[in-house]
Amino acid sequence: MSTGHVEITDVRKSFGTTEVLKGVSLTVPPGGVAVILGPSGSGKSTLLRTINHLEKVDSGNITIDGELVGYQLRGNKLHELREKDILKQRTHIGMVFQNFNLFPHLTALENVAEAPVVAQGRSKEEARARALELLDRVGLKDRADAYPRQLSGGQQQRVAIARALALNPKILLFDEPTSALDPELVNEVLDVIRELATSGTTLIIVTHEMGFARDVADTVVFMDQGQIVEQGSPQEVFTSPREPRTRSFFSKVIEPAFNI
Amino acid sequence: MSSTATPVSVAGAAAQSAPSTGRPASAGALENQAPESTPESTAETPTAGPPAVDYSGYKVVPAKHPGRWVGTVLVALGVAAVLWSLATNPRWEWGVVAQWFTAQSVVNGLVETLKLTAISGALGFVLGFVLALMRLSASPLLVGVSWTFSWIFRSTPLLVQLLLWYNLGYLYEKISLGIPFTDVRFFEVQTTTLISQFAAAVLGLTLNQAAYSAEIIRGGILSVDQGQLEAAAALGIPAWRRSTRIILPQAMRAILPTAFNEIIGLVKGTSIVYVLAYSELFYTVQVIYNRTQQVLPLLLVATLWYVVITSVLSVFQYYIERHYSKGAVRNLPLTPLQKVRRFFATHAVLERKSR
Missing domain, CATH: 3.40.50.300 (P-loop containing nucleotide triphosphate hydrolases)
Structure with a gap:
């Protein structure tokens, strides 16, 4: 590619x-x-x-x-x-910020799956499956249902990277x-x-x-x-x-x- | 878990490293020797602090607060006195209160009050949300219109607004829908038939409420970190979705306490529409006591109903606030109900064990 x-x-x-x-x-x-x-x-x-x-x-x-x-x-x-x-x-174009800027009221999984659904029109199931895959890739599959404030800074930034990757930029x-x-x-x-x-x-x-x-x-x-x-x-x-x-x-x- | 372990281990380490001059806390006789022995021990081990004592065996006696006890007793006496006088003073006429509390006319008035609150509250906050978005928009015209709206409706007494709406027919005889600046009219109606007491009440309360809630919602939106909008924009999330899914849920935490203040204020605020002779709770009660001359007991009837509504709203407030605090706190505290259930569950276990 x-x-x-x-x-x-x-x-x-x-x-x-x-x-x-x-x-x-x-x-x-x-x-x-x-x-x-x-x-x-x-x-x-x-x-x-x-x-x-x-x-x-x-x-x-x-x-x-x-x-x-x-x-x-x-x-x-x-x-x-x-x-x-x-x-x-x-x-x-995916972007990862210094202060993570994760959405604090959404779980890790919801953070990652939000944009593919509303910005790319994918189905919820597809977006969730892909989000889980990406969380797995950054080593956080078991924290998918955690809210950002329940994660360490490093984990939050990894979720943010997964979120940026979710749109296949x-x-x-x-x-x-x-x-x-x-x-x-x-x-x-x-x-x-x-x-x-x-x-x-x-x-x-x-x-x-x-x-x-x-x-x-x-x-x-x-x-x-x-x-x-x-x-x-x-x-x-x-x-x-x-x-x-x-x-x-x-x-x-x-x-x-x-x-x- | 490490935070609780640390002091223990530090204390243990100190006890080991310190010279063995530890003395019991109660040994008063040894205190005379202390000035002599201290320079020696510091000379031997300059790094060691004061001699460490192992306190782990002592019983802890909580500090006593005699002032707190006196205060508690005085307040309890005061509360008891008030309750006693409420119960025994015949002039409160509790019998009359009970008789009217669920009377058909009072209940009808209550329903009207609830109707007014619900409709003007809902419409007021929806309009307030739109006004808040206008105020935060990039268009100077929208900002200006929103600002002017809040300015006008916050600076005129609600009473005047209500009377003005009710007397709109005096200012404009007919209301029509047509093409502005032409004679084309699609639809025309007498103002007085359109603006009923109910319509005037809803209009006045809604517009007034919208002006206040706009500011509350705007404050809530401003309290959300700008980075949230940026992250959402960078992800390609559309503007409306950014507002409703990302910003508003976070703003709700700041909005809710003040919003419920407003709604509770509105419940009682609806009583002002008595000036339109609209038969909500307060007006109904007035009509009754003007007839029966039982002024105080009937005011009590209205008051008790307002207390009931406010109490129910407070319960709603608790659970709605709790819903929106998801993710804002690491772990949600237990609800009162959950606490009660847990209390009984653990005590049931204890009972079973003791058996």
């Missing part, structure tokens, strides 16, 4: 007078795993959120498999898509998926993402886990102040960063004992 090609071209975005994305371009090939690193406030999360149109871009464009996100070209004008069509596009976006977790719970989530990295789904991951980034990424992107400073293979970016800004960032975030 070779779908899930993401093409970001010269994207700009301002909040008020602050320009948080200053012309960002990035290509992630089908099945690729791109990890975006950078200090907070560098625009990583905003960039991620423009990909599923949770943030509208001010200029530039994003395409997925050649299809514009949020807009449609008719004649020589870009027409903004209606809510319904945007929602349909989003079903191809071509692309998965991870917005700092382990930043809200206790250190000992980080790995159970990273293991699930590692497994996904080999599944052929395109992954775009914003994270601060350097070792994990080095493991799973085929492209590492370093962002600072709304721009991509440097990108390349993990080998290139981690071992011999070209830009001084990248080097100074790594020297601060990677502990001396950390073996890279």
Whole structure:
């Protein structure tokens, strides 16, 4: 399967007078795993959120498999898509949030089975069966009837990943998926993402886990102040960063004992 | 489970590591020696704290609260005095209360009160939900209209609103449905035939209720984390479904306590429609006591019915709130009924064992 090609071209975005994305371009090939690193406030999360149109871009464009996100070209004008069509596009893009954002009043199973029924029109039985399968995949089949607050942070994030997978997305976006977790719970989530990295789904991951980034990424992107400073293979970016800004960032975030 | 185990193990460890100078808590004679022995022991083991004592063998005596007992007795006496006077003062005329409590006219009035509450409560909250969504929408016009609605209906006395609706026929003789700004009329009716006492009462109570419930519902919606909307949008869940399935059930936890306040207020608030000579509970009672001059006992009849309705509503409130707290608390507490059942179940087991 070779779908899930993401093409970001010269994207700009301002909040008020602050320009948080200053012309960002990035290509992630089908099945690729791109990890975006950078200090907070560098625009990583905003960039991620423009990909599923949770943030509208001010200029530039994003395409997925050649299809514009949020807009449609008719004649020589870009027409903004209606809510319904945007929602349909989003079903191809799964998203996992830093704070999980599971629906607390629904069980793990209901969380996973909700979107396939209402957004893709599948039958309840089909959605439930598929949800159980996905919960099994993230190792939580026996907690299917638990409410999110009865689960640990790591378990909640795994449910959130199962929920994102339930729509069979071509692309998965991870917005700092382990930043809200206790250190000992980080790995159970990273293991699930590692497994996904080999599944052929395109992954775009914003994270601060350097070792994990080095493991799973085929492209590492370093962002600072709304721009991509440097990108390349993990080998290139981690071992011999070209830009001084990248080097100074790594020297601060990677502990001396950390073996890279 | 580890939280209960920890203090025990810590205490045990301290007892082992401390020098063996532990003394019984009651040994007053040894206390004179303490200042001398303490510097020595700290010199030997600088890390050890004060000498540890094994308290596990002592009986625990709960602290005494004499003030609480005095307070309890005083309040109990007060309650008893009130009950006694209620029961024995002949002027309460309990016989008259009993005679009228289930009288046909009173029950008819009660039914009207319940009808008004149910209809205006339901319509008021539905309209309030729409107004809340309008207020939260991105359209400045919808926001403005919703705000103005709440502003007007919250700033005019309900009494004035009711009289205004009832006298609508004076302001507009006929009500018609047609094409605005033309003479085309599909349907035309005398205002006075359309606006009965009941219609005026429902209209007034509903619109007034809607203005208040809009704010309550809006507050509830605002209390739900923005991330919930975002997650639902990212999953492609349609807007209406996002509101009803994701946001509203969570907002209900914040909405319900205040909403039930409003409904209970509305039950008694319906008594204000007596100004329209509408024969709900309160008006009915008034009519009766104006005839029989038994004012207090008949007010008691109405009051007791309001107490009954409020009590029933409170039970509903408990169970509805409990329903919506699913997932918000780790484990639901037992309902009073479940507690009673568990009490009897465990005691039955004990009895069987003792036999």
